[in-house]
Amino acid sequence: MVKAARFTFIDLFAGIGGCRLGFERAGGECLYTSEWDAYARKTYEANFDLQDQHPFDGDITQVDAADIPDHDVLVAGFPCQPFSIAGVSKKNALGRPHGFNDPTQGTLFFDVARIIDKKRPRAFLLENVRNLMSHDKGRTFEVIRERLESELGYEFHSRVFDSREVVPQGRKRIVMVGFDKDTFPQGTRFDLNAVDLDGKYPRMGEVLHGAVTDGVELPYTDSRGNAAEKYVLSDRLWTYLQDYRAKHRGAGNGFGYGIVGPNDVSRTLSARYYKDGSEILVNRGAGLNPRRLTPRECARIMGFPDSFRIPVSDTRAYKQFGNSVVVPVIESVARAMAPWVAPASEALAVRP
Incomplete structure (x- = not known):
């Protein structure tokens, strides 16, 4: 170097x-x-x-x-x-x-x-x-x-x-x-x-809570170091995103959510991520609704260190890292x- x-x-x-x-x-x-x-x-x-x-x-x-x-x-x-x-x-x-x-x-x-x-x-x-x-x-x-x-x-x-x-x-x-x-x-x-x-x-497993030994960081994680429950998609939103994807696939379009696991690479994080998180959803396993990335995970996929402070709301943080x-x-x-x-x-x- x-x-x-x-x-x-x-x-x-x-x-x-x-x-x-x-x-x-x-x-x-x-x-x-x-x-x-x-x-x-x-x-x-x-x-x-x-x-x-x-x-x-x-x-x-x-x-x-x-x-x-x-x-x-x-x-x-x-x-x-x-x-x-x-x-x-x-x-x-x-x-x-x-x-x-x-x-x-x-x-x-x-x-x-x-x-x-x-x-x-x-x-x-x-x-x-x-x-x-x-x-x-x-x-x-x-x-x-x-x-x-x-x-x-x-x-x-x-x-x-x-x-x-x-x-x-x-x-x-x-x-x-x-x-x-x-x-x-x-x-x-x-x-x-x-x-x-x-x-x-690198792959997503290197940045996801629970997949790396990053410990507890409230409010982004629970007391065990896993992503907090608030980032899990509601049944209503998850159903909407699945229906939206099926509709566009039927029309021959590629629109829809992107879902990732520990061995994957995500789509591009955008400033609109706060709206529904659809471009990068984390797979939580069969039968479970996926979740959004936390702001800390967004920071990581942009290459910011964990020492980087996030003093704003989740909505503002998503916009900031997406930009x-x-x-x-x-x-x-x-x-x-x-x-x-x-x-x-x-x-x-x-x-x-």
Whole structure:
């Protein structure tokens, strides 16, 4: 593994801090955070030591880029809903705009671009849904690439990572990395495709309560360490989900719940998981209703450590983890970037 080099970064659209956690593990120091959602901020603040001098802003559209500290890396998981398959489908059904036409979330990429333009970090990392590449027949992705590469002058790299290598969840996300051509006039030898996740391809048994020796964690478990009874689906909801699946299967569609056991890999956890949990249900055995994942299990399939605090309700926690990044993926990319983004004297000692 490449030795971590010390560098600084800022955390935009920070959510609950998944990107920050990955970059800190790679040797980075966070100088600035922006996140508009009050509940996500609560979780973030519960898990990171925010010194008095560490700015934590809300709406990035109202922030003057000149007020943001200088930094080596800009990190941003800018909102994915305008580009996600589910988000686009929902907005089409409602007759609402999506992508860059979304009047709120869709234009937030340009706030990332204006900050890069003003602060000229040595590098950036952006994360989004895989559908970003195909949205609007590829034009959305080309706008982003053109802005970053041709207009702002950054060497541009992109790759779709499948998180099943490091967590028991099928989750494909695009990571975009760029390096300032003024800082690296001869270019870099950075190869995003060569980033090794060191994957062990884990299974759900490694994250489920009762299947791992994780002990008791109220209110997510009972006194024996098994998932609490409140996560078991009611007879009414379980019947509805079975009927819904049968209806769509009869019509030749693949809609319906996904059920997993200890030896399986789950579907993608989404922000809507709080509604019925249907995309990831845990099999409890023949004749027993399945259950939802607990928030702690959701944290685990996103790669968060058990020491990560969850100070919000289950509903908020499901939304937060469903919107988050997979921490080990970000950490692997950050470690590969570290030798290039650290201050020159230190970076040269560890640069490949």
